[in-house]
Amino acid sequence: MIKTVIFDMDGVIVDTEPVHRYAYYKQFSELDVEVTEEMYTSFTGLSTRNTFQKIKEFFPVVQHEVEDLIQRKRTIFNDAFDTKEDLFLLEGVEDLIKDLYANDIQLILASSASKVTIDRVFTRFNLHQYFTHIVSGEDFPQSKPNPAIFIHAASLSVAPKENCIVIEDSTNGVKAAKGAGIYCVGYNSFHSKMQDLSEADLVINEFNELNAQKISQL
Structure with missing residues (x-):
């Protein structure tokens, strides 16, 4: 689970x-x-x-x-x-985050972005309350596809990595997740062009394809 x-x-x-x-x-x-x-x-x-x-x-x-x-x-x-005024959360992701949080599924962020950028985004959209840990790529010598960031993120989990999943939208991100030995959901984001998600365990096109119940059973 x-x-x-x-x-x-x-x-x-x-x-x-x-x-x-x-x-x-x-x-x-x-x-x-x-x-x-x-x-x-x-x-x-x-x-x-x-x-x-x-x-x-x-x-x-x-x-x-x-x-x-x-x-x-x-x-x-x-x-x-x-x-920039036209900056929004991607469609459906806020509902998914809230659903996971309400069902006691731990949320961790593992992003290649700097801590400053992550904090700007999380503050603007009031996301800090949902995530137990934030991991920034600036703390690692090598970026994705190196799996280090996800290995570290999984070490912060309340459960073994076998009970974790990663949601990624990039070729490098999927490779990093799989390199860390973690189940990966590839999000076929409209905004991420020319990315190869073929190594992902599951590929989705919309976040409404996921909810806490479905994720807990992956």
Whole structure:
């Protein structure tokens, strides 16, 4: 029986991808590098640190320190986030979160996003009350598909990892969940393009396909 649900955030709980995309491409323009759509898509699920490490590998012309690149991107993102009015939770996810919480299923967040970004999202949508733990990718040297973030999240569960599931929307996220040995629900998010969810144990298109009763029996 499932006792804990581990949620990804971007593309699962909220779609901040357009804000991230705006911030990244504004910064790429400042750095005078041309990032293709294919390359940008390959960054899905990576932390900002790992993304800029890859950018520096691809574009040796970028001489800035990774920490400086991270801070600049964070500034652009935060400015855009604070002025963006059309930012909503993804359809059906709030009902699912409340249903799980009401049925005593533990909720843990494991997101590649920074703690600052997670806190902004959780504060804006009043989500802190539902989650027992928040795990940020910035605390791990390697991003998804490395399974470290999910191994750690599962260690915070009230039950063994066999009684946990992960909800993910990205290729890298699904690989990380499976690498951690955890049952994975792939969410075929409209907002997450060109992602391969074939390794997921179950794929859903809408959150109304899930509820506490169904999840507890997975």
